[in-house]
Amino acid sequence: MKTDIDRLMQEENIDVLWVTGSMMNNPDMVYFTGIHNASTINLFKLRDKPPIIFHDNFERDEVAKSGLKTQSYIDKFPFDKYLKEARGNVLKAYSTWFKAFFIETCITSSRVAIFGKKDISYTYAIIKALKRELPQVEFIGYFKDSLLKQARMTKSQAEVEQIRQMGNVTTQIVAKVANLLSNQKVKDNKLVNKGGHPITVKEIKKLIRLWLVERGADNPEGTIFAIGHDAGVPHNAGDPNGFLELGKPIVFDIFPCEAGGGYFYDFTRTWCLGYATDEVQKLHAQVLKVHHKIISELRPNRPFRDFQKRASELFTKMGHVTIEKQFNVTEGYIHCIGHGLGLNVHENPFSGISAGERDILTPGIVFTIEPGLYYPSKNIGVRIEDTIYLNPQGKFEILADYPYDLVIPVKN
Structure with missing residues (x-):
């Protein structure tokens, strides 16, 4: 159950859960948020702290229905700024954009377990680029029996x-x-x-x-x-x-x-x-x-x-x-x-x-x-x-x- 999540994070030495993707047809996301019509979501849950959702401004009403703390990308992280700084390199822009979320959430030297439904090629490229931006962060994936699957059991x-x-x-x-x-x-x-x-x-x-x-x-x-x-x-x-x-x-x-x-x-x-x-x-x-x-x-x-x-x-x-x-x-x-x-x-x-x-x-x-x-x-x-x-x-x-x-x- 959700009440087991912090204990499981402690037992597995996980500092942060990062769940990405839609708030529909995405089990690990839906577990936290419920079913809502929002697709470009990044949820971070630090150990012993409530989750926070980063979202597009045009999805703010749907995201608010989750009842969780929310933060619009555009308020602090306008993507055009990062794209300009990256001189049009989209992957570089995305990696520095995600880096900003991590810094805002105090994730700079942590063990981060990753969850959610995204294209595997896209996810691999982002994680690889992020690793260069934040070398002290360790990204953890699960082959089976993931932390959230244990909680959801x-x-x-x-x-x-x-x-x-x-x-x-x-x-x-x-x-x-x-x-x-x-x-x-x-x-x-x-x-x-x-x-x-x-x-x-x-x-x-x-x-x-x-x-x-x-x-x-x-x-x-x-x-x-x-x-x-x-x-x-x-x-x-x-x-x-x-x-x-x-x-x-x-x-x-x-x-x-x-x-x-x-x-x-x-x-x-x-x-x-x-x-x-x-x-x-x-x-x-x-x-x-x-x-x-x-x-x-x-x-x-x-x-x-x-x-x-x-x-x-x-x-x-x-x-x-x-x-x-x-x-x-x-x-x-x-x-x-x-x-x-x-x-x-x-x-x-x-x-x-x-x-x-x-x-x-x-x-x-x-x-x-x-x-x-x-x-x-x-x-x-x-x-x-x-x-x-x-x-x-x-x-x-x-x-x-x-x-x-x-x-x-x-x-x-």
Whole structure:
């Protein structure tokens, strides 16, 4: 949580956090500012001091909505002055311009951790130039488990309620999709529209996007609506021109967020239209059994990876090859049991092979449980996913309940 930031800065010997970029679709910035329509932002947070935002004057009203201390560039740092001094050398102008921010903020011999979304080439050029201007400043980057990701891993009650609300939106959309599918006509074993033409995955996704927008949500990472063979590959989004055929498994994985890059929700169900074959029914029952079993065995303060190993053990006993036994496996249980969730759809804690000592089920975290079995050679894939909150009392709670039915009856 935000209350952990100064402690983490002390532990990692970080003097300053520098977050750059937009106040939208930029998780580390949004964490401090909320979602607002301002794009040329530089936020500095010194240890044990409140953040300050430097901004363009024409974005002042949006920046003020953050409630943080602000400073317009033009008041003290008019860029034309630095460009003139640099004789038109834009990179030199930018580096001396940033140097002025650092001096104004008393950052001249510090360890500065850098965050935010910017073009990597632009960022590299700026940091390299700034290093020449301020040789006593050490810039710190993170490959994984960044300081802010550690802070963001545990959520405040307000953050949890935002995620819960996205869960409510998500399940509303899922219910609308299920109702839509069940009320379509069937021709040649495919769902068809009023004109008798087969309905495509693209048409379903178009409606999902519309319904999300109507509820103040967005799906910047897309939506998985994968049928048959496509369902057998975990992150196959589905063929846009694919038809909705009876009996074929559909992996419907929807992970929307608050519009502008806010908190995500993550949810998956597997459906068959009209009926399911015996083999699909068997695999679905096995996945559902592991899903429920893992959730029943969750315990606070345990490494998340322990439950990935446990899921693999359960699937192995059922006769499936797993990623724990064969890392490059392409059929069977081939992905991880879950991941953290927040301002990123995938964040700490992680449960896979790269999970570290910090990937613990700590009270305050929000995470997914999403076992699955995948057999593309048989045109089958099954995944069931819920988002779970571990509250301060040590109880695990699914944030948005929804039925696990495999078959969607088709009325017409």
